[in-house]
Amino acid sequence: MSPNLARMVLFASALTSLAGCSEKAEPFSRAFRATAPDQLIGGDVAMARVGDFILENDKIRVAILDTESSPAPGVFGGTLVDADLQRPQAQYRNGVGKDQLAEVIPVxxxxxxxxxxxxxxxxxxxxxxxxxxxxxxxxxxxxxxxxxxxxxxxxxxxxxxxxxxxxxxxxxxxxxxxxxxxxxxxxxxxxxxxxxxxxxxxxxxxxxxxxxxxxxxxxxxxxxxxxxxxxxxxxxxxxxxxxxxxxxxxxxxxxxxxxxxxxxxxxxxxxxxxxxxxxxxxxxxxxxxxxxxxxxxxxxxxxxxxxxxxxxxxxxxxxxxxxxxxxxxxxxxxxxxxxxxxxxxxxxxxVGDTVYASRGVATGTLRGVVRGSQGEPLANARVFVMRDPDPGAPMWTDVYALAEANYRSIGQPGLVTQIDADVGDDPVEDGDFRATLPPGDYVVFAQNAARSSTGPLTRVSLVADDTVVLAPVVPAPGKVKVRVTDGAGALIDCKVTFTPILADGSRADGDGLRRPWLGEGRLGNGVKHFAIGVAEEITTELEAGRYIVTASKGPEFAIGEREIVVSSGRENVINFALAHEVDTSGWVSGDFHLHAEASFDSGMVFEERVRRVLAEGVEVAVSTDHDIVADYTPAVRNLGVQNRLTTGIGVELSTLELGHFIAFPLKYDQSVIPDHGAPDWTCLDGPGITSLLSQKIADPKGGVRIMAHPRDGFIGHISQIGLDALGEARELSLLEANNVLLGRTTCDIDAMEVFNSKRFDLIRTPTNEEVILYNRCYGRIDVATDAAGLDAACPELSPEGPLASCPAGERFSECKQRYRRRLAYLSARQILIRTPEEQLAIWNHLPDAADDGRCRATQYPGEIPAEVRELPCVHHPGTYDDWMRWLEKGLNITITGASDSHGSDREPGSPRTFVRHDAEPGHADIGEVARAVKAHHALPSFGPFVRASVQTKEAGEVASVAGETFTLELDVQTASWFGVDRIEVYVGGLLEKVIELDHGPEVVQDFKGPIVLPVPDHDSFVSVIALGTREDNLMRKVLYDVPFGELQLPRVAALAFGSIPAFAFIFTPTPSVPDFFPVFPMAATNAILLDTDGDGKWQPPGPLPSFCARACTAENAATVCTLEDEVCLPDGFCGLPIEGQCVTGPPGTERSLLTFE
Amino acid sequence: MRPSRVASLLAAIACASVAPSGHASERDDGDLVVLDGGMAQFSLIGLLQTQLVPWQGDDALIVSGDPADAPGARIRRARIGVKGWAWGEVDFELSMEATSSGMDLLDAWVGYRVLRGVGFVVGARKVPYSRLALMGAGDGALAERPLGVRAMAPFRQVGLTVEGEVGDGIVRWALGAYNGFSRSQSFNEGYRETTALEGNRFSNLAYVARAELAPLGSIGTGLPDFSRGGFRLGVGGGVYWDPGKTVETVGFELDLIMKVAGFHFVAEYLYDSAEPSDSPSTDPVLPGAISRRALSAEAGYLLLGEELGVTARFELLDDNTDLDNNGDQIAFTGGLQYYFHRQHLKAQLEYTHRAELEGSGLENDSLLLQVQFEL
Known part of the structure; x- marks a missing residue:
C-alpha cells in the first residue's frame, strides 16, 4: 500500500469511528437543585429561578418551583413551571431552552x-x-x-x-x-x-x-x-x-x-x-x-x-x-x-404517540412527505387528520364540508391530530412527517407552514401495526403585495385585512373561511387574514379566492378597500393611499394597557406587539404585563421606529381578588428575573396596593396609577369591594365576605378605565327594561326549536321583523347564534343610548330591597310596570355612571380607555386614550403623558375625536359659569369609515342635551358648534359622550366584533353553584347583559369642572364616595364610619371588621387586618 | 468506423487541452480590466442590466417570469467580481450580485486542472445541466433566458464538478455532486440559489451529468453568431438525479444549437419528474409523480455586421403534465438587438406575448427595453 493510500484508509477509518460516536445517548434520569442560571430550562417565558428543582432525563427537562411564591400564574410554590425537550445541540446548552409552559398546579x-x-x-x-x-x-x-x-x-x-x-x-x-x-x-x-x-x-x-x-x-x-x-x-x-x-x-x-x-x-x-x-x-x-x-x-x-x-x-x-x-x-x-x-x-x-404507547393502544403509522405543487418537499408543513364521518360517502368537497359533516355527526369538527412535517428542530427540512394513530377511518389533508394554502382531502383507512404512506400536495398560495402610503405618497404603518367573498357573492362574516379548530385562531368579521406593514411594502400569502382587501391605520385615517381575485401561485399588487382625515393636533393617542410575551396569557413577542400598535395609529404605548415589568425599547430600536412611537414601562398588577391596577412609568430592572422589579401584591389590600404603586413610579415628577376594568367581576377592584351604583354602600359578595383584604378601601387612585377592551357591557348602567327585554328575547331564542320560533323571538327590539335570517342548510345551533348576535347588538345599542328621562330616573333612584329582582325577566313575565322600566338594573353598574357619581361627590378620577390587547382579536388602540400633549410622534415624553393623564387631559375613545371647552377651559380645568346658561364649544370628528350619530351632554350627571345626527360614516366633521346648557346650582361638571349607533357607522370595517364575550368565572361559578340545590337560593345567577357586539364608535370626555359660585374653585358639596379612606377615632366612629357593618379599624380608618388572615400567598406571607401598614 | 478515423479520434483525445475553460469566443470577450502578476492573473468581471418596461399587461408580474410588476424601470442584474488563474493549473471566480436585501454570493469556485482534459471544480457554480442556463446571463440574443430554463434549471449550487473535454472541444463532459436542490413553490420562481453559505439543507446530495458534442468545431459562448462563420452544430444533453430522503427528482435536458453566417438557432427541451421516495400506499387521487416540461426554440440573425440583430423565440411550458390549467402556456418573444463597443454594451427591444392554453387567461404580454453593460 502506498503511503498516500494508507493515509486515505486511516482517514476513512477515523471518519467511520466518528460516525459511530453519534449514536443516541444512554437513557438516564436525574434530579437536582439549580445552583446557577445555566442549569435552568430557559426560554422566553421560563420562570424557574436558581434554587428551584430540575428534573431531566435523556428526553426532557422540567423545572419545579421551590416553596416561594410562584412567578407564574399561580400563587404558591412547588409547581411545575418550565418544560422542554432535552436539546443536546450546542446552541441550547447553558440554560438556553425553548420552554413555552406557564404552570401545572395539582388540584x-x-x-x-x-x-x-x-x-x-x-x-x-x-x-x-x-x-x-x-x-x-x-x-x-x-x-x-x-x-x-x-x-x-x-x-x-x-x-x-x-x-x-x-x-x-x-x-x-x-x-x-x-x-x-x-x-x-x-x-x-x-x-x-x-x-x-x-x-x-x-x-x-x-x-x-x-x-x-x-x-x-x-x-x-x-x-x-x-x-x-x-x-x-x-x-x-x-x-x-x-x-x-x-x-x-x-x-x-x-x-x-x-x-x-x-x-x-x-x-x-x-x-x-x-x-x-x-x-x-x-x-x-x-x-x-x-x-x-x-x-x-x-x-x-x-x-x-x-x-x-x-x-x-x-x-x-x-x-x-x-x-x-x-x-x-x-x-x-x-x-x-x-x-x-x-x-x-x-x-x-x-404527544399522541406517547399517549397511545403509554395506554397500550394498538396503533397504525401514518407517514410520508408533504409536497408543493411543483413536487418539491414542503418544509414545516402541517398535516391534519380528521375523523371520517361517513367512510362510504363521496369525498367532501373541501375541509369546510368535512368539518360540517362532523359537526352534524358528533357536534365537533372532528380533528383527531395535527402532525408537523419536519417537527421541532428537525435539521433536515424535507417535509417528512410521521404519527401513530388508533385504527380507523380518517380524512387527511396538508397545509403549508404559513397556513396560506391547504391541500385536497385524502381518505385513509388505518389498521393496527400497519403503515400508510402519504404524499399530500399543497397548492402554491397566491401572493399579494400591498403598498400603503399617506396622502404625500410616503409609506405608512398600516394593517391590511383580507375578507373572502363567498360563492353567493356575500362578504364573509363571523369566522368566515377561517378555521379556528385547525389552530388558525379567531379574528372576526369574516376576516381570513391580516398583515401588518411598518412603513414597508407588505408581501403576504393567501389561499386562492376572491377577497375584499382593506387597508387602515387606526381611527384618524381613511381606509382603502379593493376587491381582488387571488390565484394559486400568482401575485397581486395593490396600492392604497390613506388620508389623515382627523385633526388631532396638540394631542397624542396612547394605549396604556397592553400585554405581550411577558404575560402568561399573551405570548405575543415584543416586536410584533410594537408592529401592531403602530398599525393602529397608536403613538404612545405602555407595556403592562401581568406582574412583570417589560420594556418595548429594544423592539422599537430593532424596528427603527423611534421617530413614530413613544413607549412607556408599566405593569398591570394582577391580584386574584382585588382587581387589577396599572402604573407607569416604572423602572425596568434587568437584573431581577423574571419580574424585572414588578411590585409584589401578595396579601396587600387596596390602600397597600395604591401606596406600593406610588413608590414604584420611576419619574421623580410623578406618574399615573390606573384602576383597570374596575367593574369586571373578580378582576375589577370596584366590583370586588362591593361598591354600589351610588358609590355609597358596600356589600361584599357571599364568596368574598371573609376576605380580610377587602376590609379597607381607598380612592387614592389617579385614573380608571371607563373603556376597557371592547367591554361595552361595563360602561353604562342599564335600565331594568333593557335587561329584561334582552333576557326575555335571549330566552326565547334558547327555547326556539324551529325558524318560526326564532323569527318570533324579539319583536320588542326588532319590531320591523325577525332579528336575522339564516342561509339554507345552516345548522340550527349556528342559526341561533346569528339571532343572538343581532339581539346583542340591538340590546347593547339600546343600553348605550341614554335618554334624558332614563338618566333622570337612574340618577335619582335610591336603592331599595326590591332592586335585586327588578331586572330579572322572570319577575315580570308580562308587561313591565312603568315605574320599574327606567330604573337602574343594580346588577350592572356602569363605569361611566360610577365616575359621574363620584365626580358629583367631589372625587375627580381621570377616565381612560385602553385595549387590554393580548392577542390578535383585540386590536391595540381599541379603545385608546387621546392625551393632550403637544409632541411630534415619537417625541412624546412618557412622564409628561402620564402626568397629563393624571391631570385629566385625556379623552378615552374607541375612535371619535372630541374637543370640548367651556370658555376655553378644557377637561381637567375649571370654568367659572354664572347666570342661567353657559356655552359648551364642541367639535366631534371621525374618519370617513365610521361615524358619530348621537351626542349626549351630561351636566352634573343629568343628560341635559341630546343631539342626533342624521349622517353616515362619510362625514368627517360630525359636529362643530356651540351647545347652550343650564348652569347647575352647585359646583359641578360637564362631560360629553359621542356615539355611533347606526349600523353603517359602526367600526366593523376595521375592528373585529366580539364573537362570544368573556368567559367569566363568576358566571360559570354561579351556574355551577346554582346547580347545587342547597346553594341555588344563594347563587342565583345575575341577569345577563349582552357582552358580544360590534365595536361602537364612542368617546367620553373627561370633566370640564364648573365653578358656579364664582370662587374660581371646584368644590362640590360631597361627601366623597364611601370607598375613600376616612380617618376615624374610637370617639367619632359612629358619625364617620356610617356604612353598614363599618367600624373604626385599629389603624384609624373606617372599614369592615373582617377577621382572620390572608392565606392566598405562600406560607410565611400571611397577614391579618391588624398588621396592615 | 474506419481504423484511421478511430486512431484520429484517440489521438485527439490524447492531445486534449490542459485548460478546457478557455473556450474560444466569437464575440469580444477580451477582459477590460486585467491584473497580470506573472504567476496569476485577475480579471474584473461585471454585468449591469437595466430594464425599461414602457407597457405590460395588468397581470404581468416578476414572480411569474414577466419583466416587471408595473411599467417602469428596474435594475435586472448588477454583478461584480473577479475571475482568473494562477500557476497555470488553478482558475477561480468570485462574484456578487445585488439583491433587494443586499449583496448575495453568486459564483464562488476554484478549479484545479492538473490532468490533461480533466478539471476539478469546487464551490458555488452553475451545475452542468442546461445549455442555456450555463450560458452567461448577458450572452443571449434576447434579454432573458427562456421561461422554462429559468424555472427548471438548478443554476448555481454548491458542490464538486469534474469536467473535461476531448478533441479540442469536440466533446465536452461534466459530472458533479451538489447539495440537494431546493425548488420554489411556484414554477416561475425556479430553484433557490442562495443557499451557498447554509450548507446542505437536505439529507442527500444531487448528482448531475452533461455531455456536449460539437463535431464541426466550437460554437462559442454566446448565442449571436458574431463570427459569421461557416456552419457549426452543437448537441448536448444533461441529466440530474436528486434522491432526497422524501422526494426523488430526476430531470433531463436535450439541446441543439446551430450557427451559420450570422444566423443562430437553438432549441432546448427540459423535463423533470418529482415523486415521493416512498410510494404512497393510498388514494390514487393524489398524484404520485409530478412532472414538468418546457421546450424553447429560438432563431436570430445579425443584420448589420456585429451591430444589429433580430431574434424570435417560441416556448411551450407545462408546469404539471397531469393538469390542464393555465400553467400550460406558450410564449412568443421577438426583438431587436443593437451592440456597441464590440458587445460590451448592448441595447435590446423586445415584445413578449404569453398565452395560457388552459384555464383562465392572463393579460401578461410585455414590451421591454434593456440596456446592458458587461465587463
Missing part, C-alpha cells in the same frame, strides 16, 4: 398545594439508574379567598363529611427514556375526625365520562353518594401554545360557549376528552391519564377552559352511603391518583 377538591419551607425535596436523584423524583408535600390552600366557602360552616352544614381539610404530597417522577413526567399525588385527611394513623391510600379510579364536579366533591343530591375526592390539575399551557383536544381541535372557545349558550355549565357537565395537548412552537405539551385496571377508556374532564388556563380532572371517587363499600372505600383517609405530563416535539402527534 384536589379545588384546593392547591401550599407547601411550606422545606416542603420540596429530592426523593430520588436518579443516580441508581432508576427514576428521579421530586416531592412536594404540605398543606392545601385556597388560591382564591372566594373558595374559602368550601371550608365554611354553611357548607359543612349542608355537606357534612366533605373533604376540605387535606394535605397533599405530589411526586414528580421522571423515568429514564420517557417523554413524560408521571405526577403522583396523595391527599391525606387532616380534619380532627381523621383516623390516626391515616393508613394506606386508596387509588382513585380514572374518570371515564363526564362527572359533575360538585357531585364528586360534595356528594349527590339524593344522598346516595357521599362527599368524595376529585383530583386533577390546573394547567396553564401558556399563551404561545394553542390548546388541543381530539375531536374539538384547537378551538377551545366554541365548545365552552356552545355549552354556556345552551345553559349548561361545564362544572356540572364537564367536557370530556381522551387527552389534552397544546402546541405552538418547537415544543408541545400533553396531559393524560391511564385506565383504571379493568376499567374503560379514561378521560380528562375539563370543567374550565380558556385560551390560557384550563382545569383538568382525571380521577374521582365517591363512596356510597350504603355500608356495602365501607371496607373498600369508606375506611380510607388517603387517596392517590396519577396523571402524565408529556413534553412533545412541537406538534400534537408527538
Amino acid at each position: 384536589v377538591n379545588l384546593l392547591w398545594p401550599r407547601p411550606a419551607e422545606g416542603g420540596v425535596t429530592i426523593v430520588a436523584d436518579g443516580s441508581d439508574g432508576g427514576p428521579a423524583i421530586v416531592r412536594v408535600a404540605g398543606k392545601t390552600g385556597v388560591f382564591l379567598e372566594a373558595l374559602s366557602i368550601l371550608k365554611s360552616d354553611i357548607l359543612k352544614a349542608f355537606f357534612p363529611g366533605a373533604f376540605f381539610e387535606l394535605s397533599i404530597e405530589t411526586d414528580y417522577i421522571l423515568e429514564p427514556g420517557k417523554s413524560y413526567v408521571r405526577i403522583k399525588s396523595t391527599a391525606f385527611r387532616t380534619d380532627p375526625e381523621a383516623p390516626s394513623p391515616v393508613g394506606d391510600a386508596l387509588p382513585l379510579p380514572s374518570v371515564e365520562g363526564p362527572v359533575p364536579i360538585f357531585t364528586a366533591i360534595l356528594g349527590d343530591a339524593d344522598k346516595s353518594l357521599q362527599p368524595g375526592i376529585m383530583g386533577g390539575d390546573f394547567l396553564f399551557f401558556g399563551a404561545r401554545n394553542d390548546i388541543f383536544a381530539p375531536g374539538m381541535g384547537f378551538d377551545e372557545e366554541k365548545p365552552i360557549f356552545d355549552a354556556l349558550f345552551e345553559g349548561r355549565d361545564t362544572f356540572t357537565a364537564p367536557l370530556a376528552f381522551d387527552f389534552m395537548a397544546a402546541s405552538g412552537g418547537d415544543v408541545s405539551y400533553g396531559y393524560f391519564n391511564l385506565p383504571t385496571p379493568g376499567g374503560g377508556v379514561p378521560k380528562v374532564l375539563v370543567p374550565i377552559i380558556t385560551s390560557s388556563s384550563t382545569g383538568f380532572v382525571t380521577a374521582a371517587k365517591n363512596c356510597s352511603t350504603e355500608s356495602g363499600d365501607d371496607d373498600a372505600c369508606d375506611r380510607f383517609a388517603a387517596w392517590s391518583w396519577e396523571r402524565y405530563f408529556v413534553v412533545g416535539r412541537g406538534d400534537i402527534a408527538s
Whole structure:
C-alpha cells in the first residue's frame, strides 16, 4: 500500500469511528437543585429561578418551583413551571431552552398545594439508574379567598363529611427514556375526625365520562353518594401554545360557549376528552391519564377552559352511603391518583404517540412527505387528520364540508391530530412527517407552514401495526403585495385585512373561511387574514379566492378597500393611499394597557406587539404585563421606529381578588428575573396596593396609577369591594365576605378605565327594561326549536321583523347564534343610548330591597310596570355612571380607555386614550403623558375625536359659569369609515342635551358648534359622550366584533353553584347583559369642572364616595364610619371588621387586618 | 468506423487541452480590466442590466417570469467580481450580485486542472445541466433566458464538478455532486440559489451529468453568431438525479444549437419528474409523480455586421403534465438587438406575448427595453 493510500484508509477509518460516536445517548434520569442560571430550562417565558428543582432525563427537562411564591400564574410554590425537550445541540446548552409552559398546579377538591419551607425535596436523584423524583408535600390552600366557602360552616352544614381539610404530597417522577413526567399525588385527611394513623391510600379510579364536579366533591343530591375526592390539575399551557383536544381541535372557545349558550355549565357537565395537548412552537405539551385496571377508556374532564388556563380532572371517587363499600372505600383517609405530563416535539402527534404507547393502544403509522405543487418537499408543513364521518360517502368537497359533516355527526369538527412535517428542530427540512394513530377511518389533508394554502382531502383507512404512506400536495398560495402610503405618497404603518367573498357573492362574516379548530385562531368579521406593514411594502400569502382587501391605520385615517381575485401561485399588487382625515393636533393617542410575551396569557413577542400598535395609529404605548415589568425599547430600536412611537414601562398588577391596577412609568430592572422589579401584591389590600404603586413610579415628577376594568367581576377592584351604583354602600359578595383584604378601601387612585377592551357591557348602567327585554328575547331564542320560533323571538327590539335570517342548510345551533348576535347588538345599542328621562330616573333612584329582582325577566313575565322600566338594573353598574357619581361627590378620577390587547382579536388602540400633549410622534415624553393623564387631559375613545371647552377651559380645568346658561364649544370628528350619530351632554350627571345626527360614516366633521346648557346650582361638571349607533357607522370595517364575550368565572361559578340545590337560593345567577357586539364608535370626555359660585374653585358639596379612606377615632366612629357593618379599624380608618388572615400567598406571607401598614 | 478515423479520434483525445475553460469566443470577450502578476492573473468581471418596461399587461408580474410588476424601470442584474488563474493549473471566480436585501454570493469556485482534459471544480457554480442556463446571463440574443430554463434549471449550487473535454472541444463532459436542490413553490420562481453559505439543507446530495458534442468545431459562448462563420452544430444533453430522503427528482435536458453566417438557432427541451421516495400506499387521487416540461426554440440573425440583430423565440411550458390549467402556456418573444463597443454594451427591444392554453387567461404580454453593460 502506498503511503498516500494508507493515509486515505486511516482517514476513512477515523471518519467511520466518528460516525459511530453519534449514536443516541444512554437513557438516564436525574434530579437536582439549580445552583446557577445555566442549569435552568430557559426560554422566553421560563420562570424557574436558581434554587428551584430540575428534573431531566435523556428526553426532557422540567423545572419545579421551590416553596416561594410562584412567578407564574399561580400563587404558591412547588409547581411545575418550565418544560422542554432535552436539546443536546450546542446552541441550547447553558440554560438556553425553548420552554413555552406557564404552570401545572395539582388540584384536589379545588384546593392547591401550599407547601411550606422545606416542603420540596429530592426523593430520588436518579443516580441508581432508576427514576428521579421530586416531592412536594404540605398543606392545601385556597388560591382564591372566594373558595374559602368550601371550608365554611354553611357548607359543612349542608355537606357534612366533605373533604376540605387535606394535605397533599405530589411526586414528580421522571423515568429514564420517557417523554413524560408521571405526577403522583396523595391527599391525606387532616380534619380532627381523621383516623390516626391515616393508613394506606386508596387509588382513585380514572374518570371515564363526564362527572359533575360538585357531585364528586360534595356528594349527590339524593344522598346516595357521599362527599368524595376529585383530583386533577390546573394547567396553564401558556399563551404561545394553542390548546388541543381530539375531536374539538384547537378551538377551545366554541365548545365552552356552545355549552354556556345552551345553559349548561361545564362544572356540572364537564367536557370530556381522551387527552389534552397544546402546541405552538418547537415544543408541545400533553396531559393524560391511564385506565383504571379493568376499567374503560379514561378521560380528562375539563370543567374550565380558556385560551390560557384550563382545569383538568382525571380521577374521582365517591363512596356510597350504603355500608356495602365501607371496607373498600369508606375506611380510607388517603387517596392517590396519577396523571402524565408529556413534553412533545412541537406538534400534537408527538404527544399522541406517547399517549397511545403509554395506554397500550394498538396503533397504525401514518407517514410520508408533504409536497408543493411543483413536487418539491414542503418544509414545516402541517398535516391534519380528521375523523371520517361517513367512510362510504363521496369525498367532501373541501375541509369546510368535512368539518360540517362532523359537526352534524358528533357536534365537533372532528380533528383527531395535527402532525408537523419536519417537527421541532428537525435539521433536515424535507417535509417528512410521521404519527401513530388508533385504527380507523380518517380524512387527511396538508397545509403549508404559513397556513396560506391547504391541500385536497385524502381518505385513509388505518389498521393496527400497519403503515400508510402519504404524499399530500399543497397548492402554491397566491401572493399579494400591498403598498400603503399617506396622502404625500410616503409609506405608512398600516394593517391590511383580507375578507373572502363567498360563492353567493356575500362578504364573509363571523369566522368566515377561517378555521379556528385547525389552530388558525379567531379574528372576526369574516376576516381570513391580516398583515401588518411598518412603513414597508407588505408581501403576504393567501389561499386562492376572491377577497375584499382593506387597508387602515387606526381611527384618524381613511381606509382603502379593493376587491381582488387571488390565484394559486400568482401575485397581486395593490396600492392604497390613506388620508389623515382627523385633526388631532396638540394631542397624542396612547394605549396604556397592553400585554405581550411577558404575560402568561399573551405570548405575543415584543416586536410584533410594537408592529401592531403602530398599525393602529397608536403613538404612545405602555407595556403592562401581568406582574412583570417589560420594556418595548429594544423592539422599537430593532424596528427603527423611534421617530413614530413613544413607549412607556408599566405593569398591570394582577391580584386574584382585588382587581387589577396599572402604573407607569416604572423602572425596568434587568437584573431581577423574571419580574424585572414588578411590585409584589401578595396579601396587600387596596390602600397597600395604591401606596406600593406610588413608590414604584420611576419619574421623580410623578406618574399615573390606573384602576383597570374596575367593574369586571373578580378582576375589577370596584366590583370586588362591593361598591354600589351610588358609590355609597358596600356589600361584599357571599364568596368574598371573609376576605380580610377587602376590609379597607381607598380612592387614592389617579385614573380608571371607563373603556376597557371592547367591554361595552361595563360602561353604562342599564335600565331594568333593557335587561329584561334582552333576557326575555335571549330566552326565547334558547327555547326556539324551529325558524318560526326564532323569527318570533324579539319583536320588542326588532319590531320591523325577525332579528336575522339564516342561509339554507345552516345548522340550527349556528342559526341561533346569528339571532343572538343581532339581539346583542340591538340590546347593547339600546343600553348605550341614554335618554334624558332614563338618566333622570337612574340618577335619582335610591336603592331599595326590591332592586335585586327588578331586572330579572322572570319577575315580570308580562308587561313591565312603568315605574320599574327606567330604573337602574343594580346588577350592572356602569363605569361611566360610577365616575359621574363620584365626580358629583367631589372625587375627580381621570377616565381612560385602553385595549387590554393580548392577542390578535383585540386590536391595540381599541379603545385608546387621546392625551393632550403637544409632541411630534415619537417625541412624546412618557412622564409628561402620564402626568397629563393624571391631570385629566385625556379623552378615552374607541375612535371619535372630541374637543370640548367651556370658555376655553378644557377637561381637567375649571370654568367659572354664572347666570342661567353657559356655552359648551364642541367639535366631534371621525374618519370617513365610521361615524358619530348621537351626542349626549351630561351636566352634573343629568343628560341635559341630546343631539342626533342624521349622517353616515362619510362625514368627517360630525359636529362643530356651540351647545347652550343650564348652569347647575352647585359646583359641578360637564362631560360629553359621542356615539355611533347606526349600523353603517359602526367600526366593523376595521375592528373585529366580539364573537362570544368573556368567559367569566363568576358566571360559570354561579351556574355551577346554582346547580347545587342547597346553594341555588344563594347563587342565583345575575341577569345577563349582552357582552358580544360590534365595536361602537364612542368617546367620553373627561370633566370640564364648573365653578358656579364664582370662587374660581371646584368644590362640590360631597361627601366623597364611601370607598375613600376616612380617618376615624374610637370617639367619632359612629358619625364617620356610617356604612353598614363599618367600624373604626385599629389603624384609624373606617372599614369592615373582617377577621382572620390572608392565606392566598405562600406560607410565611400571611397577614391579618391588624398588621396592615 | 474506419481504423484511421478511430486512431484520429484517440489521438485527439490524447492531445486534449490542459485548460478546457478557455473556450474560444466569437464575440469580444477580451477582459477590460486585467491584473497580470506573472504567476496569476485577475480579471474584473461585471454585468449591469437595466430594464425599461414602457407597457405590460395588468397581470404581468416578476414572480411569474414577466419583466416587471408595473411599467417602469428596474435594475435586472448588477454583478461584480473577479475571475482568473494562477500557476497555470488553478482558475477561480468570485462574484456578487445585488439583491433587494443586499449583496448575495453568486459564483464562488476554484478549479484545479492538473490532468490533461480533466478539471476539478469546487464551490458555488452553475451545475452542468442546461445549455442555456450555463450560458452567461448577458450572452443571449434576447434579454432573458427562456421561461422554462429559468424555472427548471438548478443554476448555481454548491458542490464538486469534474469536467473535461476531448478533441479540442469536440466533446465536452461534466459530472458533479451538489447539495440537494431546493425548488420554489411556484414554477416561475425556479430553484433557490442562495443557499451557498447554509450548507446542505437536505439529507442527500444531487448528482448531475452533461455531455456536449460539437463535431464541426466550437460554437462559442454566446448565442449571436458574431463570427459569421461557416456552419457549426452543437448537441448536448444533461441529466440530474436528486434522491432526497422524501422526494426523488430526476430531470433531463436535450439541446441543439446551430450557427451559420450570422444566423443562430437553438432549441432546448427540459423535463423533470418529482415523486415521493416512498410510494404512497393510498388514494390514487393524489398524484404520485409530478412532472414538468418546457421546450424553447429560438432563431436570430445579425443584420448589420456585429451591430444589429433580430431574434424570435417560441416556448411551450407545462408546469404539471397531469393538469390542464393555465400553467400550460406558450410564449412568443421577438426583438431587436443593437451592440456597441464590440458587445460590451448592448441595447435590446423586445415584445413578449404569453398565452395560457388552459384555464383562465392572463393579460401578461410585455414590451421591454434593456440596456446592458458587461465587463
